[in-house]
Amino acid sequence: MTSFKRALNRPMGRALNRRVAMAGAVAAGALLLTACGDGGADSSAPSPDVTASASAGAFNDADVAFAQGMIPHHEQALEMARLAGGRASDQAIKTLAEQVEKAQDPEIRTMRSWLTAWGKPQSPGMDHGTGHGAGHGDGQMPGMMSDKDMDALMAAKGTDFDRKFAQMMIDHHNGAIDMARDEQANGRNADAKKLADAVDTGQSAEVERLQSILDRL
Template sequence: MIHTRSLTLRSLTRRTALAATAVTAALVLAACGNDSDSGSDSGSGSSSEAGASAGASTGASASESAGAHNDQDVAFAQGMIPHHQQALAMSEMAADQASSAKVKDLAARVEKAQDPEIKTMTGWLKAWGEDAPMESMPGMDHDMPGMGSDMPGMMDSKEMDELMKASGKDFDTMFLTMMVEHHKGAVEMATTEKEKGEYGPAKTLADDIVTAQNAEITEMNKLLGKG
């Protein structure tokens, strides 16, 4: 009996200890859980606010990219694309018809700068749901719709034909003279965009055009002996 009672007491003691341990563990876990929940709630709130803020920012950026433009931005892109295309057509002639290495170098730089700008502006027009001018076809650059003399600095078909037939020093002089006027027209168009446009990237491009083409005008006038 004594032995049995001793076992019973041991069993009860062990159960009590285990129960106490379990209760203690439960309390600790509950406390941790409360801290975690509290931190989680706080973190979740911050995360949600940050997410909402980021979402709003992203939405604003998307809206700005697709919608924050005006009629002047559209007119700038639709006009500058064919303006650039004519400059490319003139510059392509220089590779075979110019005699001056400096004229050929200038023409190559014009192509390198303006071809990517055409692609950029075409992308804007597509994003805005606006019509983009058709890409030029070989041999038809100066006959494209919209490439008449109604835009400042644009050459007419007769002038482009004369340039196409010229070669050597005559080509150099004609090319430089025409390109100076062409660049002045681009600067005029870009200045209007800077003053009246709304779309940030278009205004930035316009500023780049003004800076680069004014510098090239100075360079070409020096080559013509006017600088």
């Protein structure tokens, strides 16, 4: 009788084990769905988009305009700075050009990430090849060089390049400072306003340095 009971209990034990295993699998699946669900509070690894949106914080139209405008503005400054290596003769110009490139390239990447997080296009759709010293009122960005300006800078070498670069970068920086101050006054996003503060402070100091260089050339 004891042997019979042991024989009977073996398949029942296996069946019970299978039921326990299946219940565990269902429970694990439910936990996985909860963790991966849209907006799940228990998710330990939110998607990059969610993380970017959360870090970006609240924003308004001024923040979007600042990022959309400052990206091509910085891109043109980088284009100007990269010309200095093979054309400038003044070491101070070369050093400042290197600093412009070092500062503004990462800022471009940062502003692009904001626009992605905000669900906004990278460009406002306007013509960025504006005239020299253009203003906000006509939908153009201040301080942008025209194609003619850029061609003249590319053709220059030595002291001629140094003078052109210094004057153009002063005008370009002053335009960026105007844009930064507009963001400081009207923006909402804390990160964008912090970058605007950095642009205002950093480029104001570079304008002073460029002017001192220009005065001695």
